[in-house]
Amino acid sequence: MFHYTLRRLMFAVPTLFVISFIIFALLDLAPNDPTGNLPLTIPPEVREQIRMSLGLGEPFHIRYLKWLQQFFIAEPLNFIEQAFGIEIGNSAERVRIRSWATRSPVVDLIVERMPQTLWVVGMSYVVGILIALPVGIISAYRQYSWFDQIGTFVSMVGFSVPTFFTGVVLIVVFSVYLGWFPSIYDTTHRVTGWDSFWVQVRQMILPVMVLALYNAAQLSRFVRASMLDNLNQDYVRTARAKGMKERVVLLVHVLRNSLIPVVTVIALGIPTIFSGAIITEQIFRVNGLGQLLIIAIQGADIPLVQTLTFIFAVLIILCNLIADILYGILDPRIRYD
């Protein structure tokens, strides 16, 4: 297992560096001038000084290495310092990645936005899994029954209809016509008691449902296929022949084995859901990471975009790694290839 994990890591780390280079180079080599939006009355010398102060005076490779140093050394150290209230080295002079638009450290902006995204995305993923599991199990157990037929159709519709359309339709139906839920997510809302908790639940229902339905549609098909693979195996017949109750056969023997690939798919899906959240956050005006990215892109705030995109990349690679390792733990056959 150790060797297997090590092998996976050996691939993940270089990938991470290559991707960081791609992201940095792409944004850096693009025809774009950070002083382009400033008034034309600013003389060229001052313009050049502004460019220098933004750190654009140095050659490409130096800036890339500095960015890496900031991202992998300076920012984690700051994070540890803040979390434990200690000081490591000379933290006042440590250079941080700063946003061009707000001049505040990029990581602080991200930390500010993180909880909203995590709440909405995390909840929707959990709800999606909770819907997908029973639907997938019943569909597989009663293959070609009316439940399965309807389930197949609904999940086909579920992942064909883009989230920006489901979101808008839900708003039209539930907040414009019925008026049950608010259409805008209020992030300044604080939960203090049962009343405000209820308000929080009500404003979360729509964005969470949009993402949850989309996830459930994909996952339930996967659970179904995986259950079907296992239902015809010999060990199922053996379990039945031993006189096991049908419930035990299905929910213990078959389900456990079918969940092996499902678990990895769930891990692999986490990054996709974050990029799905970009769109959902835009519809419901949740000021999370996705919205921050859109604002940064529209404002050509290169350091913020670089860092956010790279964080998405780190997330993907991390989830791939977790999926690989989980698969190795759950299915010993995988380790020896």
Added chain:
Amino acid sequence: MIDQVSVAPEKVIPPAPGSPVAAEPRKQSTLTADVWRQFRQHKGGVMGAIVFLTIIFLVVFGPYIHGVDPSALNVRERNAGISLAHPMGTDNLGRDTFAQILAGGRTSLSVGVTAMLLSLFVGTTIGVLAGYFKKLEGPLMRLTDLFLALPLLPLLLVIIMLFRDTLRRSFGPETGIFMLIVFVIGITSWMQTARIVRGAVLSVKEQEFVLAAKSIGTRERRIITRHILPNVLSPIMVSATLGIATAIITESALSFLGLGFPSDFPTWGRLLFDGVNFMQINPSRVIWPGLAISLTVLSVNYIGDGIRDALDPRIRGR
């Protein structure tokens, strides 16, 4: 997928092997005919094909039948409901929604098809090369893994933001953005195709007819084009249909985030994006474009499902 169990319509009693009379009543069945017969049994696939062809027909010939200029303003009839003159109503400037949907469909579908062709070309080339040449397999598959690990939606947004103005200047607003979007979608969606094609090539490569072709001195290029490619056509076709669906969704998502086509150049995603602000006054402005996207993608996905089942020899044999 649903009705594989149903009995084949013209089930002839299988003749005893080797009997001379047997070959007579049944026509020589080709692969295409077999696949077509199987596809017709897939209800979802047939429905999908009908819906998709209808949409294409409407989008291509619709503007000649419903001859309203999609950008013609008519402020007196703004936010009108459904009527004979305006089958889908009008928007806040009195533009005819149906005409806009038809015009938008042309762009959305052509972006979808062109981007699919590009990604298919890249994916097939990489897949065939990686499957056929042992030396290239390692690097090309690492490249595929690398692309799979990229955060695609953020990168797409970034690329469009950065290169939009340059391309607009050199190719004009419409062509420039069209090329950019097609290129960007095509270049970021070839990975699944490459993986599937490589797998198929690896298994076809080991078969005897390839060995036979090699032994009579056929050149590598000819082996690939004449012997390998036709035999891996089925996975390519499936990923082609699914590719159209993803490309259409990606294009609408980009337009929806305000980073796609400019608003005087309607696509379905752009119409939806413009309609969101008027959602409370005139919900039909978001329903129609959304419905168009969803219906197209759904029908394409069903076609893909049908083709996959029809090309699967394990199912077709029944």
